[in-house]
Amino acid sequence: MAEGGEVVRNDRYDVLAKWSTPSFDALTRSVISRRLGAPPPRRFFSATEFAVLEAACARLLATPRGRPPIASAIDDDLHAGRGEGFRRPDTPPLGATWRTGLEGLDAEARRRHAGCGFAALDGSAQNALLHAVQVGDVDPSRFGALGPRRFFSEVLLKAVAAHYYSRPEAWNEIGFGGPASPRGYVRIGLDQRDPWEAPFAPAARGKP
Amino acid sequence: MNALAESPRAVGGRAPDVFARGAWQPMREHDDDDAVDFAIVGAGAGGATLACALARKHFSVVCFDAGPYWRPLEDFASDETEQQKLYWTDERISGGDDPIALGGNNSGRGVGGSTVHFSMISLRWRPEWFRSRTLLGHGFDWPITYDEIAPYYRAAERALSVAGPVRYPWGPPRGAYPYRPHPMNAPALLLARGAEALGVRWAPTPLATVSAPHGKSPPCVYRGFCNFGCSTNAKQSALVVWAHQAVAAGAEIRDLAMVGRIETDRVGERVTGVHYHRAGRWRFQRAKNVVVAGYAIETPRLLLNSATARHPQGLANRSGLVGTHLTTHAGPGVWATFEEEVRWNKGPPNMAVCEHWNYCDEGKDFHGGYAFMSQGPLPRAWAQVVATARGLWGEALRAAMRDYNHNAGYVPVAEVESRPENRVELADEVDALGLRIPRVTFGYSDNDRRLQRHALQFMAEMLEVAGGRDLWTSDDTSHLLGTCRMGGDPQTSVVDSDGRSWELGNLWICDGSLFVGSGAVNPSLTIQALALRMADRIEALAAQRAL
Numbered sequence: 001m002a003e004g005g006e007v008v009r010n011d012r013y014d015v016l017a018k019w020s021t022p023s024f025d026a027l028t029r030s031v032i033s034r035r036l037g038a039p040p041p042r043r044f045f046s047a048t049e050f051a052v053l054e055a056a057c058a059r060l061l062a063t064p065r066g067r068p069p070i071a072s073a074i075d076d077d078l079h080a081g082r083g084e085g086f087r088r089p090d091t092p093p094l095g096a097t098w099r100t101g102l103e104g105l106d107a108e109a110r111r112r113h114a115g116c117g118f119a120a121l122d123g124s125a126q127n128a129l130l131h132a133v134q135v136g137d138v139d140p141s142r143f144g145a146l147g148p149r150r151f152f153s154e155v156l157l158k159a160v161a162a163h164y165y166s167r168p169e170a171w172n173e174i175g176f177g178g179p180a181s182p183r184g185y186v187r188i189g190l191d192q193r194d195p196w197e198a199p200f201a202p203a204a205r206g207k208p
Numbered sequence: 209m210n211a212l213a214e215s216p217r218a219v220g221g222r223a224p225d226v227f228a229r230g231a232w233q234p235m236r237e238h239d240d241d242d243a244v245d246f247a248i249v250g251a252g253a254g255g256a257t258l259a260c261a262l263a264r265k266h267f268s269v270v271c272f273d274a275g276p277y278w279r280p281l282e283d284f285a286s287d288e289t290e291q292q293k294l295y296w297t298d299e300r301i302s303g304g305d306d307p308i309a310l311g312g313n314n315s316g317r318g319v320g321g322s323t324v325h326f327s328m329i330s331l332r333w334r335p336e337w338f339r340s341r342t343l344l345g346h347g348f349d350w351p352i353t354y355d356e357i358a359p360y361y362r363a364a365e366r367a368l369s370v371a372g373p374v375r376y377p378w379g380p381p382r383g384a385y386p387y388r389p390h391p392m393n394a395p396a397l398l399l400a401r402g403a404e405a406l407g408v409r410w411a412p413t414p415l416a417t418v419s420a421p422h423g424k425s426p427p428c429v430y431r432g433f434c435n436f437g438c439s440t441n442a443k444q445s446a447l448v449v450w451a452h453q454a455v456a457a458g459a460e461i462r463d464l465a466m467v468g469r470i471e472t473d474r475v476g477e478r479v480t481g482v483h484y485h486r487a488g489r490w491r492f493q494r495a496k497n498v499v500v501a502g503y504a505i506e507t508p509r510l511l512l513n514s515a516t517a518r519h520p521q522g523l524a525n526r527s528g529l530v531g532t533h534l535t536t537h538a539g540p541g542v543w544a545t546f547e548e549e550v551r552w553n554k555g556p557p558n559m560a561v562c563e564h565w566n567y568c569d570e571g572k573d574f575h576g577g578y579a580f581m582s583q584g585p586l587p588r589a590w591a592q593v594v595a596t597a598r599g600l601w602g603e604a605l606r607a608a609m610r611d612y613n614h615n616a617g618y619v620p621v622a623e624v625e626s627r628p629e630n631r632v633e634l635a636d637e638v639d640a641l642g643l644r645i646p647r648v649t650f651g652y653s654d655n656d657r658r659l660q661r662h663a664l665q666f667m668a669e670m671l672e673v674a675g676g677r678d679l680w681t682s683d684d685t686s687h688l689l690g691t692c693r694m695g696g697d698p699q700t701s702v703v704d705s706d707g708r709s710w711e712l713g714n715l716w717i718c719d720g721s722l723f724v725g726s727g728a729v730n731p732s733l734t735i736q737a738l739a740l741r742m743a744d745r746i747e748a749l750a751a752q753r754a755l
Contacts, residue, residue: 025439028285035289060601085297085311089647093299127602134599157595161605165591166289174612176587177432177553179286181439184429185554188393193551198613 013198015171015178022183023196032179035167039069044078044095045102051119052102059126060160073163074098090145094155097144101151104142105133172198216464216487217277223455226448227424227441229282235455240493244268247482247495249467249510252321253735254719255501256446257364259461260454261743267750269459270493271451272484274506275318277463278447284437288588291436294318294325298645300505301635305651308536314688315503319463320447322503323732325435327558328416328443329581329621330370331729332361334379334566340725346575346655347725348626351696351705352741354380360737365414368444368736369422372414378563387419390428394550395582395616396560402674408564413581415556416444416732430555432584446736462486468643469514470498470715476518479715485641497755499707499716501739504534504688507721508632509646511692524692524709524717529702531632534650534691535624535726539684540660541583541593542667543617544676550616557584562618565666566728574658576623577728580667583617590615597682616676618667621686622660623728625653632691687731692721706745707738714755718742 018024024032042050054071058064077083083094091097109118109129118126132138134157136149143151164170171178175198177185187194217224218235225231238244246262248255251273259271275296278284285291296315302308316322335354340347358380365386372385389412392400396412403410417428417438428442441448451461465486470479481494500507508531512522522530558581566577585593587609594600594608635647652660668679694717695701698710707722709715718739720731727734749755 025286027282027439028287031285031287031290060605062602062606082292083297083299083311084309085295085315086300086302086309086648088307089301089303130601134601153596153599157601158592161591161595161601162289162588165587165609166287170609171587173606174587174609176612177551179433180429180431181284181286181433182429182431184431184440186430188391188430188551188554190394190397190548190550192394193549197551 013172013175015168015176018178018196021196023178023180025179025181028179028181032168039072040076042072042075044075045099048106048117049099049102050075052106052117055119055126056105056130056156057160059123059130060157061164068164068167068169070160070163074159077159088146092144097146097151097155100144101146101155104138104144104148104151105129107142108132108138214276214464216462218461218463223461224277224279226279226452227281229279233452233455235460236458237460238268238270240491243481243494243496244270245495246270246497246499247493248272248499248501248718249482250321250501250503250506250719251319251446251451251461252316252501252503252719253323253446253732254739255499256320256450256454257736257739258499258501258718258743259459260450260457261740262746263454263457263459265743265747266458267746269454270495271454271459271461272465272467272482273319273461273463274466275316275464277319277461278324278437280437280439280441280448284439286431286433286439288436288586291325291433294437298639299637300645301637301647302650303647304630304649308648308650308685308688310505310648313684314536314686318447319451319461320445323445324447325437326445326732327434327730328556329558329561329730330365330368330372330414330416330733331561331563331579332379332382333727333729333734334577337725337727344569344575350724351694351701357734357737357741360740361733363740364733364736367449368416369418370414370416371419373412376414377409377411378567385414387422390415390417390419390556390559392559393430393552393555393584394548395552395584398546398550398616398674398676399560399562399582399618402670403562405673406670408562410560410562413558413561415559417442417556418444428556432553432555432557433586434556435589436586466641467510468641470500470510470523472516472519472523472712476516477712479523479712497714497716499718501717501719503719504691504721505632505646505648507717507719508691509634512634513643524702524711524715526711527699527702529693529700531691532628533626533693534630534632534648535626535689535723536650536685537687537726537728538622538624538652538656538660539619539686540622540664541617541619541682541684542664542671542679543615543682544671544679545611545614546616546675547614548675549613551613552584552616553586555584558582563729565663572662574655574662576625576655576659578620578622578659578663579729580618580620580663583619587612593682598680616671618671619684620663620667621728621730622663624656624726626690626725627653687720687726689720689723689726689731692717693724694722695724706749707742716742
């Protein structure tokens with residue numbers, strides 16, 4: 001295990017218990033070590049933009065702020081120019097779309113809360129604002145050509161969900177078997193599992 | 209992307225040996241001034257297959273790919289995020305009424321193209337689709353028939369060691385698939401259960417991943433990361449099959465070599481080679497023939513970007529059809545939760561198929577068909593579907609994701625009408641190499657929408673009778689086809705039935721751009737069959753001195 005990683009352990013199943021087994025090859029171990037190591041430094045977003053994003057990630061994932069460091073991962077993608085490789089006509093490149101959307105969210109917060117920015121609001125006010133952006137119940141001109149609803153779904157939420165479920169602690173939560181090279185699986189039918197899979201479905205299945 | 213991956217590997221008389229860590233295979237190389245018989249642009253299902261087949265016929269071949277030359281055993285992690293490196297993510301504009309999601313969904317960057325991360329589904333077309341207008345009353349006829357392509361389907365199935373049933377239940381008899389079918393995983397068994405309950409047929413999907421050893425490929429171990437690159441080489445991708453054999457047969461493959469323009473002679477009657485960017489500089493490879501195999505966006509992009517005073521609309525585009533008739537496959541998904549443990553991450557993602565509505569023409573309020581398959585998304589991709597299709601976040605997202613091991617669903621490969629207004633053009637914006645980037649415009653027709661409604665309804669019914677509950681749907685597309693259609697008439701097509709440009713006799717196209725209609729199965733086997741056929745046609749034309 002890499003130092004500095006914060007792993008929320010599921011008491012029934014820890015995918016990283018397979019770290020030294022034939023389920024984890026060397027390349028996979030190095031990739032996941034890097035992800036669990038010290039978060040990359042902020043290089044793309046401004047401090048304000050980053051604070052807004054970090055606060056939004058905490059609400060979108062129902063996790064403590066900055067843990068896991070999803071905002072850092074998104075910053076790192078944008079710094080490196082990693083994106084999906086397509087955008088709608090009349091919209092700027094991905095980085096500018098992110099800046100505009102986060103500024104829009106922050107501006108909407110200040111407008112509704114007497115000048116208080118998004119990152120400083122309490123959780124329920126942040127949730128209400130995110131919901132307003134999701135359904136388009138905000139001033140659309142603040143969200144550029146993409147508009148609030150698409151920014152929320154196609155940019156913000158899509159990236160946040162992807163990064164969270166790329167992490168072992170999330171795999172533990174959902175009982176995902178995780179990396180499986182070169183060992184793979186043998187028992188693949190209904191209600192079948194190999195000894196190196198999560199022993200049973202997480203207890204907290206279904207609705208919260 | 210790591211630095212190693214971004215400097216060309218196939219240099220100095222050798223190419224990476226895909227079957228061993230750090231190993232090489234000897235590779236014949238050509239000088240830029242050596243006018244090779246064929247310069248092929250793109251090393252995917254079309255280009256790598258053709259490169260191999262032509263090299264075996266002793267043509268000199270240089271095949272260019274804009275992306276890296278991977279060694280799967282050492283380069284492919286079991287990780288969705290890391291493996292995003294397999295996708296073509298250069299900037300593109302995607303608009304229209306129903307913008308297509310590009311990038312990871314339907315592209316590949318690297319030798320092997322998108323077959324490096326494809327689902328390995330290797331299905332033949334329904335024969336009637338090649339004469340759709342005449343026999344089914346919609347769409348367009350191809351300039352070739354099923355009977356003409358059938359031997360090449362067989363050849364491609366053998367080359368890929370396709371694992372499938374002894375008797376496939378739809379279409380003309382084809383004998384047993386070369387390799388025995390894989391045991392079906394839980395989501396596939398649920399598809400079979402639903403099909404049996406509704407009285408329609410199902411089959412283990414014919415898959416291009418080996419069910420027994422083949423050469424240096426070990427049998428599939430069902431690790432389930434197929435859409436993110438196969439780290440064991442069980443998958444019979446164009447990288448592992450065709451590129452490897454092409455180099456062995458004498459072809460040169462140049463990785464990390466982006467072709468930006470095709471050159472024509474002074475009078476504009478022949479192409480003379482390709483301008484390509486590799487290792488930091490522009491170079492020019494002379495060639496007697498150029499084959500464009502960049503898939504349905506990059507192929508028209510290159511032809512349009514190669515415009516000259518004599519070809520102001522771009523090459524091969526006297527008809528104005530280059531880039532038009534873009535089609536795709538609609539993929540609206542239906543998802544459910546089951547009492548049983550499904551654990552759908554295990555095994556190839558699409559192990560069972562139902563082609564009932566490809567072969568049954570009764571009871572439809574639309575033209576066309578669809579196949580659908582069982583599914584097995586990994587957590588990152590699945591979370592994106594759950595979050596964006598259902599709008600879930602916070603505790604609701606976390607809770608929905610905890611059902612992961614109990615979810616199953618179906619996604620179709622649904623026919624989409626081929627229409628001129630869906631197209632690829634050039635945007636004014638340029639990329640880092642100064643090349644104008646593509647602008648894609650796409651929208652569904654009313655027929656497309658009726659077809660998808662039918663698919664959603666039928667798949668939902670089948671999921672429910674299989675025991676699924678709490679159903680919901682999502683939206684997606686797959687595959688990019690049809691922007692340089694083949695045909696029998698220069699007015700209504702870009703190339704002839706051999707893939708040869710009507711306008712420039714030594715310019716060819718060999719990829720999904722050729723498709724006259726989308727059909728409703730995954731296109732890679734058909735692309736490979738067309739490439740194998742094209743190689744035979746080129747050999748015959750060369751023998752007649754008609755090249």
